[in-house]
Amino acid sequence: MNDRSRSLVWDTTLTIEALAAADVALWSWCPREDRLSISGASRALGLGPLAPDCTGAAFAALAMPQDRTLADELLKPRVEGSEVALRLRMRGSETCLWRGVWLEDGLRAAGIVALESKFTGTDTDALTGLLDRRTFLARARDALIEPGEYEMVVADVDRLRRLNEALGHERADLVLSALGSRLAAAFPSDSLPARVGEDEFAVLARINGGARVADRVREALEQPLRVAGFDIYPTVSIGAVRAEGGPDAADSAELLRRAELAVESAKGGGRSGLAAYGRALESDSLSRLALESDLRNALVRGEVEPFYQPIVNLDTGAVAGFEALVRWRHPKRGLVPPDEFLTLAAEMGLMNDIGLLMMQGSARQLAEWLARHPRAGKLFVSVNLSTIELEREGLIEDVARIRSETRLPPGALKLEVTESDIMRDPNRAALTLQALREAGASLALDDFGTGFSSLSYLARLPFDTLKIDRYFVLTMGEDEGSSKIVRSVVALGRDLSLEVVAEGVENAALARKLLGAGCHYGQGFGYAPALPAQEAEVYLNESLSDGMAPIKARSG
Numbered sequence: 001m002n003d004r005s006r007s008l009v010w011d012t013t014l015t016i017e018a019l020a021a022a023d024v025a026l027w028s029w030c031p032r033e034d035r036l037s038i039s040g041a042s043r044a045l046g047l048g049p050l051a052p053d054c055t056g057a058a059f060a061a062l063a064m065p066q067d068r069t070l071a072d073e074l075l076k077p078r079v080e081g082s083e084v085a086l087r088l089r090m091r092g093s094e095t096c097l098w099r100g101v102w103l104e105d106g107l108r109a110a111g112i113v114a115l116e117s118k119f120t121g122t123d124t125d126a127l128t129g130l131l132d133r134r135t136f137l138a139r140a141r142d143a144l145i146e147p148g149e150y151e152m153v154v155a156d157v158d159r160l161r162r163l164n165e166a167l168g169h170e171r172a173d174l175v176l177s178a179l180g181s182r183l184a185a186a187f188p189s190d191s192l193p194a195r196v197g198e199d200e201f202a203v204l205a206r207i208n209g210g211a212r213v214a215d216r217v218r219e220a221l222e223q224p225l226r227v228a229g230f231d232i233y234p235t236v237s238i239g240a241v242r243a244e245g246g247p248d249a250a251d252s253a254e255l256l257r258r259a260e261l262a263v264e265s266a267k268g269g270g271r272s273g274l275a276a277y278g279r280a281l282e283s284d285s286l287s288r289l290a291l292e293s294d295l296r297n298a299l300v301r302g303e304v305e306p307f308y309q310p311i312v313n314l315d316t317g318a319v320a321g322f323e324a325l326v327r328w329r330h331p332k333r334g335l336v337p338p339d340e341f342l343t344l345a346a347e348m349g350l351m352n353d354i355g356l357l358m359m360q361g362s363a364r365q366l367a368e369w370l371a372r373h374p375r376a377g378k379l380f381v382s383v384n385l386s387t388i389e390l391e392r393e394g395l396i397e398d399v400a401r402i403r404s405e406t407r408l409p410p411g412a413l414k415l416e417v418t419e420s421d422i423m424r425d426p427n428r429a430a431l432t433l434q435a436l437r438e439a440g441a442s443l444a445l446d447d448f449g450t451g452f453s454s455l456s457y458l459a460r461l462p463f464d465t466l467k468i469d470r471y472f473v474l475t476m477g478e479d480e481g482s483s484k485i486v487r488s489v490v491a492l493g494r495d496l497s498l499e500v501v502a503e504g505v506e507n508a509a510l511a512r513k514l515l516g517a518g519c520h521y522g523q524g525f526g527y528a529p530a531l532p533a534q535e536a537e538v539y540l541n542e543s544l545s546d547g548m549a550p551i552k553a554r555s556g
C-alpha cells in the first residue's frame with residue numbers, strides 16, 4: 001500500500017476521538033443478541049451509563065418516561081433499508097436526534113446520534129422566544145460563577161397532552177407561547193427564563209428576599225387566558241432547587257436534573273404540586289427506575305394478573321359476574337396496588353399490553369368457570385378499557401378473536417369505559433362501541449354521574465349497563481343529594497332498558513336500600529374485595545351451595 005492509499009484509510013481511533021470531540025456518537029443495535037453498542041461522545045449525549053454495550057431494556061429504561069414508546073420504536077426490528085429517524089431525550093441529557101438504517105436483512109441497525117442543538121443555529125426556542133435548553137444551561141453555568149444565593153425552578157404544564165387533543169396542536173402552541181411571554185415578563189433582566197422541554201419551563205434567579213422564585217413562576221403561569229374562544233385555566237407542577245454561586249458552584253446541568261427530579265415528585269401529588277429537591281428524591285428516583293425495569297419484565301414473567309371482585313344480583317343474592325381488576329405480584333415487594341404502577345405503565349406505553357392481557361386472562365378464566373359450574377348460569381366478566389385502549393387499532397379484532405378462542409356466549413365479556421373517555425370524541429367512540437357490540441361484547445358505562453356528558457349521547461350509544469360511582473352509594477345513607485342521584489340513575493337506567501350496577505356496597509343495609517330503589521346489581525367490599533382466581537372460584541362455589549352470596553351485616 002502506497003502513502004496515498006494509507007492516507008485514505010480511516011483510523012478507527014482517530015474517528016472515534018473526532019466524533020467525541022463533536023458531541024456525536026455511532027450506534028449499532030442487534031436485536032438477536034439484545035446488544036446496543038455505542039461509541040463516541042456517549043457521556044455528553046447522556047448515554048454514558050450504557051456505553052460501550054447495553055441491553056435493549058437498559059436503553060429504554062434510561063429514556064425519559066414520555067419518550068419510552070419512541071425508544072421501543074428504535075429497538076423494534078424492521079425490514080432492510082428501513083430508516084431510523086427519532087428525537088429522544090435520555091435522563092440528565094438534552095434531546096438527541098437518532099438517525100440510521102436497518103441492514104443485513106433486518107438483523108441489525110446502525111447509525112449516528114447527536115444533540116438536536118447541533119443541528120439548530122439559534123439560542124432561543126422558536127415558539128416562545130425564551131432561551132432553549134442548551135443555551136439556558138450554558139448561561140446558567142456562567143451566571144452561577146458569581147457569588148450569591150440562587151434558585152432554579154422548573155414548571156411542568158399539567159395536562160398538556162389533553163390540551164393538545166382538545167384544542168389541536170396549533171392552538172395548544174398559542175397557549176405555550178402566551179405562557180412563555182408571561183414568564184419572561186415576571187422576572188428582571190438578570191434572570192434566565194427558558195423553555196427546556198415540550199411542556200417544561202425553567203428559571204434561574206437570584207434570591208433577594210422578595211417573593212420566592214417558585215411563587216413568582218406559579219403566579220405568572222397560572223393566570224387564566226383565552227385562546228380561540230376557549231377559556232384556559234393552566235396549572236403547573238413545580239420543582240425547585242437552591243444553590244450557592246461562586247467558583248465551587250454546582251454544574252447547571254446537575255441543578256436542572258435535580259429540579260426536574262423535584263417536578264416528578266410534585267406531579268405525584270396531583271395537579272399544581274410543589275416540591276423542593278432533597279436527597280431523599282435520589283433514592284426515590286432510583287427506586288422508580290428499578291420499578292420501571294421490573295414492570296417491563298413483569299408482563300413477560302406473568303406477574304401481572306386479573307383479580308376478581310364479585311358482582312351480585314341484589315334481588316336473588318346470586319353471583320351474576322365478576323369485575324376483573326389488575327394486580328401485580330412482585331417477587332420481592334409482594335402485591336403492588338394498581339395506583340402504584342398503572343400511571344407508570346401509561347408513561348411507559350404499556351397500557352395496551354396490560355389491557356390485552358386482562359381481556360385474554362379474564363375471558364379464559366370465565367370460560368373455565370362456566371365449564372366447571374354450569375349451575376352458575378349466565379356469568380359475565382367485566383374488564384376496564386383505558387382511553388388509549390379504546391382508541392387503538394386492532395381492538396375489535398382482538399375482542400372477536402378472544403371470544404372465538406374461549407367460546408364465550410355473546411355478552412359474557414363486558415367492557416367498561418368511563419364518561420370522560422366517551423366525551424373526548426363522542427362520534428368516534430360511538431363507532432367503536434357499536435363495533436365492539438357487534439363483535440359480541442357487552443358494554444358498561446363506568447362511574448356514571450361523575451362526568452358532564454349529555455344524556456342525548458347516552459340514549460344513542462350501545463350500552464347495556466350503567467355503573468353508579470361508589471361515592472354516591474357510600475354516602476346515600478347520610479346525604480339526601482347522593483340518595484336522589486342514585487334513585488335518578490336507577491330510574492334512568494330502567495327507562496333506557498339498561499341494567500344498573502351500584503359500586504361501593506359495604507353492608508347489607510346499603511344492599512337493601514339499593515334493592516328498594518330498583519337497582520339490579522351490587523358490588524363492593526360488603527360482598528368481597530378483588531380476589532385471586534382460585535379464591536374467587538371458592539366464593540362462587542360457596543354462593544352456589546348456600547343459594548346466595550355472603551354479605552357483611554354492617555361496615556367495619
